[in-house]
Amino acid sequence: MTNRLQTLGTRGxxxxxxxxxxxxxxxxxxFFTSQVGLTSLWLGIVAVSLTFLSxxxxxxxxxxxxxxxxxxxxxxxxxxxxGWDPWAAALVGILAATAVGLLFGAVASGSQGIYxxxxxxxxxxxxxxxxxxxxxxxxxxxxxxxxxxxxLGDPVQDPxxxxxxxxxxxxxxxxxxxxxxxxxxxxxxxxxxxxxxxxAALGYNVRLHRILGFTLxxxxxxxxxxxxxxxxxxxxxxxxxxxxxxxxxxxxVIGGLNRLEGAWVGAxxxxxxxxxxxxxxxxxxxxxxxxxxxxxxxxPGGVVGLVSSAATWLRRRLPGGSAPPAVPSAxxxxxxxxxxxxx
Amino acid sequence: xxDPVLRVRGLTRRFGGVVAVGDVDxxxxxxxxxxxxxxxxxxxxxxxxxxxxxxxxxxxxxxxFGADVTSSGARQRTRQGLSRTFQTSRLLTxxxxxxxxxxxxxxxxxxxxRLVRTGRDRAARERARRTAASVxxxxxxxxxxxxxxxxxxxxxxxxxxxxxxxRMLLLDEPAAGLSRAERQLLTxxxxxxxxxxxxLLIEHDMDVALxxxxxxxxxxxxxxxxxxxxxxxxxxxxxxxxxxxKAHV
Ligand SMILES: Nc1ncnc2c1ncn2[C@@H]1O[C@H](COP(=O)(O)OP(=O)(O)O)[C@@H](O)[C@H]1O
Ligand SMILES: [Mg+2]
Numbered sequence: 001m002t003n004r005l006q007t008l009g010t011r012g013x014x015x016x017x018x019x020x021x022x023x024x025x026x027x028x029x030x031f032f033t034s035q036v037g038l039t040s041l042w043l044g045i046v047a048v049s050l051t052f053l054s055x056x057x058x059x060x061x062x063x064x065x066x067x068x069x070x071x072x073x074x075x076x077x078x079x080x081x082x083g084w085d086p087w088a089a090a091l092v093g094i095l096a097a098t099a100v101g102l103l104f105g106a107v108a109s110g111s112q113g114i115y116x117x118x119x120x121x122x123x124x125x126x127x128x129x130x131x132x133x134x135x136x137x138x139x140x141x142x143x144x145x146x147x148x149x150x151x152l153g154d155p156v157q158d159p160x161x162x163x164x165x166x167x168x169x170x171x172x173x174x175x176x177x178x179x180x181x182x183x184x185x186x187x188x189x190x191x192x193x194x195x196x197x198x199x200a201a202l203g204y205n206v207r208l209h210r211i212l213g214f215t216l217x218x219x220x221x222x223x224x225x226x227x228x229x230x231x232x233x234x235x236x237x238x239x240x241x242x243x244x245x246x247x248x249x250x251x252x253v254i255g256g257l258n259r260l261e262g263a264w265v266g267a268x269x270x271x272x273x274x275x276x277x278x279x280x281x282x283x284x285x286x287x288x289x290x291x292x293x294x295x296x297x298x299x300p301g302g303v304v305g306l307v308s309s310a311a312t313w314l315r316r317r318l319p320g321g322s323a324p325p326a327v328p329s330a331x332x333x334x335x336x337x338x339x340x341x342x343x
Numbered sequence: 344x345x346d347p348v349l350r351v352r353g354l355t356r357r358f359g360g361v362v363a364v365g366d367v368d369x370x371x372x373x374x375x376x377x378x379x380x381x382x383x384x385x386x387x388x389x390x391x392x393x394x395x396x397x398x399x400x401x402x403x404x405x406x407x408f409g410a411d412v413t414s415s416g417a418r419q420r421t422r423q424g425l426s427r428t429f430q431t432s433r434l435l436t437x438x439x440x441x442x443x444x445x446x447x448x449x450x451x452x453x454x455x456x457r458l459v460r461t462g463r464d465r466a467a468r469e470r471a472r473r474t475a476a477s478v479x480x481x482x483x484x485x486x487x488x489x490x491x492x493x494x495x496x497x498x499x500x501x502x503x504x505x506x507x508x509x510r511m512l513l514l515d516e517p518a519a520g521l522s523r524a525e526r527q528l529l530t531x532x533x534x535x536x537x538x539x540x541x542x543l544l545i546e547h548d549m550d551v552a553l554x555x556x557x558x559x560x561x562x563x564x565x566x567x568x569x570x571x572x573x574x575x576x577x578x579x580x581x582x583x584x585x586x587x588x589k590a591h592v
Contacts, residue, residue: 184449184457184464191435191446198433201395202503203421203450212456 025160044264046224058193066127069240071097071222101218109210132237142236256302354403378556424510436489444471
């Protein structure tokens with residue numbers, strides 16, 4: 001009974017949040033909708049592909065921006081240079097990212113922990129240098145003048161429809177990944193995260209599970225790449241530099257690696273800071289580093305973990321408020337090298 | 344005589360200069376209850392790892408259910424009907440008791456890659472719950488494995504081995520760290536196992552081992568010293584010198 005009430009409560013809260021988010025283009029300025037809204041949504045999607053891998057698969061990957069770049073640049077190339085329909089170009093871009101994800105996964109899945117991190121870092125670098133060098137993808141200049149599908153409008157002049165589209169994709173990605181985490185495949189992925197030796201003893205092909213988990217996250221990162229190219233009407237090697245790879249990791253960790261929604265929370269916080277604090281101080285990166293450190297030290301579950309602990313504390317304090325058991329918060333990694341836990 | 348379910352010949356495993364298991368022969372008949380005894384470092388866990396496929400022998404051969412499995416991995420042997428527990432619990436600590444058992448059930452049955460919930464999932468879930476009840480964990484289904492007490496973790500460890508309905512069960516010191524009452528429950532559980540299941544048991548606790556086992560293999564320094572019935576083992580002078588003497592002083 002309480003369980004059902006809690007589920008209803010969660011659904012209600014989610015609905016309220018969605019309505020508020022959907023009102024952003026109506027209430028806020030074009031600048032805010034485009035600069036903060038669009039950016040945090042696509043950044044959130046690429047970050048959630050990392051949150052998923054890390055939280056459910058124990059794989060902290062720095063290669064998500066590489067997959068993001070493959071999809072974004074293939075899409076940009078096909079639509080600008082070859083005149084493809086944007087949707088068709090996006091589909092091919094995302095498929096390309098998935099294929100590369102399968103390849104990356106096959107290579108990296110034999111390693112764990114810090115070695116996995118280093119291998120995926122190498123993938124990120126290889127992708128960066130490849131796209132920075134190859135003229136087909138605009139080399140350092142990148143590809144400009146990417147046109148999103150006409151139905152989504154002009155992302156600069158009138159970003160409302162693009163914003164709603166990104167919001168819808170975000171919701172679908174969130175629900176999709178959450179569904180996967182509850183299927184046999186998703187549970188087994190968490191089993192592999194917790195104890196690969198045990199999973200092998202139970203009859204599982206641990207490596208194959210890792211590869212498939214990694215491959216599953218690739219189209220998510222790829223979709224974010226397409227949406228980024230559409231939102232900014234351009235993409236270049238610079239969009240997937242090491243700095244960006246670390247930014248994605250930062251956003252995911254700030255939000256909280258053990259909850260999918262943390263990815264968007266982290267992306268929003270980063271984008272807000274980037275938009276409004278950068279002007280105040282020329283030590284922006286330093287301050288961001290300090291904030292990152294404080295969050296990691298204070299709450300291993302990131303901002304989302306902090307909020308849910310605070311909510312539990314409040315409920316316990318409020319008169320008459322019985323304390324329902326806290327949402328089990330998994331032991332998140334103190335540093336983003338070891339495997340985290342999510343459910 | 345019926346063919347053995349497990350036939351081990353000349354099994355050897357070296358770690359550098361240490362011979363953890365040296366030239367061991369072992370035959371286990373269908374439905375047999377066999378205990379492996381021996382002081383710490385005798386090579387019992389290493390022998391189990393070799394039989395389960397978690398480790399590769401330096402030399403020798405292993406035949407399981409009539410087929411040579413020396414070069415096949417842990418996964419294949421599990422699918423053939425071999426289950427094992429670990430001396431130190433290896434649980435999926437971030438998942439609930441029920442999900443642990445559910446994954447153990449479908450690990451052998453199939454459906455490991457399924458992305459939707461199907462009717463077959465219900466069957467596996469049902470099996471997970473039944474197994475939880477049989478190891479005394481019916482009221483802990485929704486608890487995270489990482490939050491269980493030591494005794495409960497040992498119970499779940501056995502549940503994970505049982506849920507797949509194995510033909511052969513390897514238990515590595517299942518009573519380690521259990522209270523007296525928990526040991527009695529464990530003994531009762533082992534005695535109640537279906538006779539179709541062959542049981543190979545490493546146990547430090549003589550009461551559990553000699554109550555459950557029909558035959559006992561005594562190891563020391565990687566080699567088999569003596570093999571016999573519990574009564575013979577109790578009477579054997581070498582066993583007393585090596586093990587009983589030390590363990591019961
Ligand atoms: N992975 C390993 N690496 C090196 N030595 C090992 C390893 N595993 C076991 N040993 C050694 O092999 C011997 C037997 O160990 P083990 O099989 O665990 O004994 P038991 O289970 O009977 O206590 C011990 O001397 C131990 O130190
Ligand atoms: Mg041992």
